Amino acid sequence: MSERLKIDNLYKIYGGSPEPAISRLRNGATKDRVLAETGLVVGLNNVSLSIESGSIYMIMGLSGSGKSTLARCVNRLNEPSAGKILLDGRDLVALDEQALREVRRTRVSMVFQHFALLPNRTVRENVEFGLKLRRIAPAVRRRKAEEILAVVGLAAWGERMPHELSGGMRQRVGLARALATDADVLIMDEAFSALDPLIRAEMQDELLRLQRTLQKTILFITHDFQEALKLGTRIAIMADGEVVREGEPQDIVLDPQSDYVAEFTRDVDRSRVFDVRSAMSAAAAADLIGGHRVVLCANGGFAIDGDGRVKGHIARARIDDLRAGADIAPLMASSFSAISADAKLLDVSRVFTAGQPVAVLDGDDCIIGTVSPEAVLRQLSSSPAAPKSKEKVHV
Ligand SMILES: Nc1ncnc2c1ncn2[C@@H]1O[C@H](COP(=O)(O)OP(=O)(O)OP(=O)(O)O)[C@@H](O)[C@H]1O
Ligand SMILES: [Mg+2]
Structure with missing residues (x-):
């Protein structure tokens, strides 16, 4: 993936000439102090972000933290006070009116919380509007x-x-209108926030489904951390106009780094956030035992073929038989389960059967580790900032 949108040291000051506010912010003043000393309202304070093409990038934070200001600056509905917004390397802040109109028509489209449809036009005409x-x-x-x-x-x-x-259908029309323009960057400001929970979940699923084929670059604003976790490739959390934490969802849950962020992560259902990889013990390189390639793990070993795919599991007590030259086929009788490293911990509970080993597979179905119920429990109950378990498999 390549960088599509880059926000570079962006400031937005409301209420007058921005310089007195920006110079104070650069010297470490808070939003409150700037307001007290200058009467100016800080919308954005030195925001820098890098947004990959094809990702859903979530901006989240409490009310007033600057999310909408950021969204509106990206297509210059709000005029930034300082800084750059680079779309494929081209600074949108420097564009003249005509070039900006062209960008809004063809590259960047926006979906709002209450999408204003044209009341006297049909649904189809509304969707056609941008094309017209x-x-x-x-x-x-x-x-x-x-x-x-x-x-x-x-x-x-x-x-x-x-x-x-x-309301939910109207929001879909809003989404359809934004999609119809063929713009490759979508800005969605609280686009699902007014919907009731069931419809909202449906729209989230719909967006994820669409995104699999459309591969737009989406800047999605929300104040709902669960929504950020569900949709986001990466999340930036804002407070007082600043980005206070940025990263992949599971890293933020694991290590919030501040009380403000920890407040959002506290009630998160970790089983839906963490993937199997996060609880996996990485496999050591395969050993050659009795002429067979075997990845050893705590309760035996997985025999693999030349491509790294699992042929079967050999119980610990049988490894010595293999070493002694026994035929491998009867030794592989013990059953095992397998799961993708990208599956969520919620899914792994379904493959655990008492005492059975679980092989963790990469995208090519090759074994890259094993996972135990104990490791999963540890991950689900670990307190924030606990180090990730990265220990190697016992041999
Ligand atoms: N047009 C404006 N004029 C003056 N101040 C503004 C304006 N728009 C926003 N602000 C101020 O900028 C700051 C950020 O507001 P913004 O609307 O970006 O927050 P938000 O994170 O989107 O909040 P919410 O979750 O409530 O939508 C706030 O302090 C707000 O008062
Ligand atoms: Mg807002």
């Missing part, structure tokens, strides 16, 4: 709108009026 602005021919934009409505599950609703739709 780009003067795309009626037949072409109609086809595109119908295609996208089908994608968001509203194929049958194109000729209805917005008021005939539920």
